[in-house]
Amino acid sequence: MAYAALVSLAQLLDQILDHDEHTNYFLQQIKSLHQNTLSLLNFLDDYPGEAALPEVRITTAANQSEDTIERHISDQILSLQNSESSDLYWLKLYGSLRESMEEIDSILKEVNQVKSSSSASKEHSSGSFSPRLAPKRKNDTVVVGLDEDAMKLKGRLCGEFKNLQTIPIVGMGGVGKTTLARYVYDDPLIVHHFDVRVWVTISLNYSIRQILLDLVSFIGVSNKELHKFDTDALLVAYVYKYLKRRRYLIVMDDLWNTNVFDDVRMIFPDDSNGSRIVVTTRQLDVASYADPSGRFHRVELMNMDQSWNLLREKVFANREHCPPELEQIGKLIVENCRGLPLAIVVIAGVLREANQTQDTWRNIARNVKGAFDGSDEQFMEILSLSYTYLPHCLRPCFLYMGGFPEDHEISASKVIKLWAAEGFVKPNGSKNQEEVAEEYLEDLAKRSLVLVVKKRFNGRIKAVKIHDLLRDLCLRKAREENFLHVINEFSVDSLKVIEKSRRLSIFSYILGGFPEVDCSRIHSLLLFQHEALHSWRSFSLLRVVDALSVILDFYPDDIFELFHLRYLAFTFDYTDKRHHYEIPKSFSKLENLRTLIIRQFNGFYGFRTTCCMPFEIWRMTQLRHLILLDGFLPDPCSETCLETLALENLQTLSNIQEEWSKYCLNNLVHLHKLEELKFHAMPHDYHRSDLSRNLVFPLTMKKLTLSGCNLPWESMTIVGSLPNLEVLKLKKGAFRGLKWETTEGEFCRLKVLVMDRTDPRIWITESSHFPTLEVLVLRKCYTLSEIPYSICEIQTLEQIKVDCCNSSIGESAKRIQEEVQSFGNELEVLTITSQLEPALDTGMDFFKS
Known part of the structure; x- marks a missing residue:
């Protein structure tokens, strides 16, 4: 993978060269390596189809150079040799790099010969193509050849059969089964006809518990409430009871085994409400088993x-x-x-x-x-x-x-x-x-x-x-190019793969812990199965650790020794009943970290803990994205003056949860590059302080999500005055009060406004108060009586979406649509009317909000 290796090496060389302005012979040689790397990259961009390019040699040489540099840096840090002269530093680095530098120089000479002898150019017509990026299109969804199938399927789904029906869709791989199912699943007629729609994908490595968790996620149970369901039986009972009273549509996508059908089918109740189960499968025997009458829908090849x-x-x-x-x-x-x-x-x-x-x-x-x-x-x-x-x-x-x-x-x-x-x-x-x-x-x-x-x-x-x-x-191409390896089970062969891999994705539980093999080449670990990894020290060159999908049963203290780490996401199970857990100060050693995601899993113990970041996090200059799912930052004023802080590149701060008295939100104004904030307050904090007195946001803010803040609507001017705000999401309990009256001159760049379980009884506004609004979403607004009629005069408005609100809101949305269309403009109005009781709180899941 020559391009990836060269880009990565070029960026690393950029970083180390920026740290030293001293000039000597050895530093000039490193600069020459940097220039040669850029020259090879330019060739790849200019001649994307050139078959004579020695990609394997380029990849090997670039990777070796990168590993050598990073090991050199790690050795310098571990041995604390920071006092040596600059000349000596570059001499050692040059000596280590000399072989790979000579190889890259040799490759570049060959490439230049190819370039000079080739008659091709960027616009050559020998069957190549231009490496331009695709232009953006507003709507690229095209379903051709499936219209007749879709009509038949919708007819069966909405047909007169009152008892539960199973409708298999069968066909070979790539013929369009899932496309057809998804097209029908999202059709407005189907959305309106069924009270509940659930899409479940059945993978080869499916687990019944994961399917159950997917189901309760659709229903509206938050992650924070899962401790109520400490057995699969309780999950089954909850899903069964919830669906029993409703007309539901379940899509079981990519079903491959009749036994799996039995396992999943037992979750859903038989009823007389006209509910349907749709099954997509490549296996004819599965289709016949799901509907013994043979009334399955076969998707054929196109004419x-x-x-x-x-x-x-x-x-x-x-x-x-x-x-x-x-x-x-x-x-x-x-x-x-x-x-x-x-x-x-x-x-x-x-x-x-x-x-x-x-x-x-x-x-x-x-x-x-x-x-x-x-x-x-x-x-x-x-x-x-x-x-x-x-x-x-x-x-x-x-x-x-x-x-x-x-x-x-x-x-x-x-x-x-x-x-x-x-x-x-x-x-x-x-x-x-x-x-x-x-x-x-x-x-x-x-x-x-x-x-x-x-x-x-x-x-x-x-x-x-x-x-x-x-x-x-x-997967096939990644193995061929030694770019990435997936491990589904551990064996002698998988151990050999680990020793030569730069990127590993692990789907298998490692019995007895990670094997003692050479992990010095591994730069990335993607973990999707419970991982017994008790030491990280051997992974000295790791850049990426994504363990958010698993639950670590220990706190990985030594992970903070991975100096080159740029992306860290993990979930750990902390069962101590203390209210807070403090992340170690050694965390600040991760000087290159750009993204940090920490989730605390509280198990099924019924109590809650949150993790507190150390004060040292404010000194992390490279951190761009901080996502704490149940956590909070320390008050910087408790240690030093704000002028000395260095979270100067932070762009995303998500899901900070804590009592207002423990975290001073006025400090946010000092995050001069912050563009996105998701803030969720704990309900028990409502009565403890007046947040509006010290709430200040940086002017760079583009996207803001608030929940549980319980602010008076009069405080909305703090938000409305943000000059760059484009997306505003007001979730459960964000604001309180009977009336929201907007003010002229605010929300000057707002494009998207979402009100989700945060609604006044009366909303008074003018079109000029939202001059650039494109999308308005009202979800579960049970007290708001109507959408202000003046909304129809907003020239930029493209869509209004009403989901599970009072019928009067849907009616006012339709009136606005008719008025806009009478002006000759287009406005899409999507209304989903439901008589269901309000769903359970879904919390503040970062990847779902």
């Missing part, structure tokens, strides 16, 4: 017309027609895809980003024909073309997706931070690593290599999944 329409829609969505000179070649391409929608969609992603010339399309058509030799083999070779035609900058991002479990819903925010921490995302002009990484994710979605499953209110991606066949492709 030629459907295939061509799908390709054309995906490639030319913003244009009326395919250019005539490309139509014949395009039809030849879809013919070679043999009617498989996944293959067509993936190849469409390649064509959309390629040069729109006959030569380019002919070359892709030849590759498609050669890849599909008539054998089934899950058409892996045709999917491989999507990787072959990817720009180098997107390849590591795509392969990284294979490190997540099958059917795993991947948070966009999380994977973006991981890509940046890994070091293979290069800043671009005024855009930082994470902004570029977000563009990369959008581009993978446009190429249909990841599936967008959730979007934010502003249209940006919130969560994605990857098709299991594309995930198989990721």
Whole structure:
């Protein structure tokens, strides 16, 4: 993986060269290595399809250089040799790097020869493509060839059968079963028809408990209330009782075994309300077992017309027609895809980003024909073309997706931070690593290599999944290039993998603890199974530790010795009944840490503890994102003056929970780069202090989520006066009072306003008070009587969403829509009316809010 290795090395060299302005021979040699690294990167960007490039040699040399530098830095820190001269420091580093530097220099000479002898250029027409990022489109959802299937399925779901019906959808891999199910599941008619809709994905490594936890999450039970359900039986009873009274739709996606169907099916009650279970499966025996009557829905391969329409829609969505000179070649391409929608969609992603010339399309058509030799083999070779035609900058991002479990819903925010921490995302002009990484994710979605499953209110991606066949492709390519290895079970072979790996994703419980093998090459650990890792000292070069999905039964003190760590996320089980647990001061040794996520798991003991960060955290200069799920910061004034603090790069602060008397919110104003804050107050703090007297936010704030603050609506002017605020989410108990009256000149840049279980009885406002508002969301607002009519005059308004509110709010939303449309403007109004009682508090889950 040459590109990822070079970008990572270049960034590391940037850092160390910035720390020393001294000039000597050895430092100049290190600068020469930096320049050679950038030259190789530029070649990859300019000649993405060059077959003569020695990628394996580049990757090996760059990785060796990077490891040598990081070991040198670690040795310097551990041996406390900070007093040695600058000349001696660079001499030692140069001596260690000399071999790999000579290799990179040799490679660069070969590459320059290739460059000078090649007749290709950025716009060469030899069947290559331009490595541009995909343009953003407002709506890229196209379901072609499934319209008739969707109509039939909706008819069965809303049909006259009153008893519980199971509807299997059967078909081969990649034929569109999940796409069809999801399309129907999200249809407004289906949303309105069923009281409860639940989507459950059944992976090969499924556990009944995880499915139960997914179910109660849909129902509305918060993580903080799970201690009530200390057995699976209690979870089953709760789900059963909740669904028994309602008309429900359950989708069991990717079911592969009749025994699994029995295990999951027993959770759902038989009733007479017209409830439905939809099962998607590749196995005909599973479909027949789920519905012995044989009334399952078979999704067939597409015919030629459907295939061509799908390709054309995906490639030319913003244009009326395919250019005539490309139509014949395009039809030849879809013919070679043999009617498989996944293959067509993936190849469409390649064509959309390629040069729109006959030569380019002919070359892709030849590759498609050669890849599909008539054998089934899950058409892996045709999917491989999507990787072959990817720009180098997107390849590591795509392969990284294979490190997540099958059917795993991947948070966009999380994977973006991981890509940046890994070091293979290069800043671009005024855009930082994470902004570029977000563009990369959008581009993978446009190429249909990841599936967008959730979007934010502003249209940006919130969560994605990857098709299991594309995930198989990721894993195969990642193994071939020694980029990432997934361990499903531990064996002699897996021990050999560990010793040569730079990135490990572990899905298996390690009986007896992590094996005593050479872990010195490992830079990243993604842990998805309970992990008995009792020592971190051997992982001296770790950059990424993601253990949020598991529960560590100890506190990892020695993890703070990992100097190169950039991303740390973990959940630990602290069973001491003290109210707080203090993170050790040694935490401040993690000088390179950019993202920290800590979650305290309280088990099933019924008491609550929170973790308190040490004062030293204020001195961490590189920290960008601090997400404390049950935790709080110390008051900096208790130790030193605020002028000496160094949390100068903090952009995200999430879910701080504590009594106002223990944490002074007026200190937030000193976080000069803070853009996102999620703040949740404990209910028992309502009566203890007046928060509004010392509540101050930095002017850089762009996204603010408040919950439990119990502020008077008159204090909203503190929020409304923020000049850069774009997203405001008011959740349960954020504000209190009968009337919210807005003021002229506030919310000057607000685009999204969400009111979730925080509603006055009366809301008085003018359109000029929200001059840039695009999305208004009202969820579970039971006391608000109506939406102010003046909202219809906001020129930028695009969507109003009403979810489980009084019927009068939905009616006022419809009136506003009619008024807006009478002006000739478009306004989307989504109303979900429910007579259900208010759901349980879902808390402040960072990745769900």
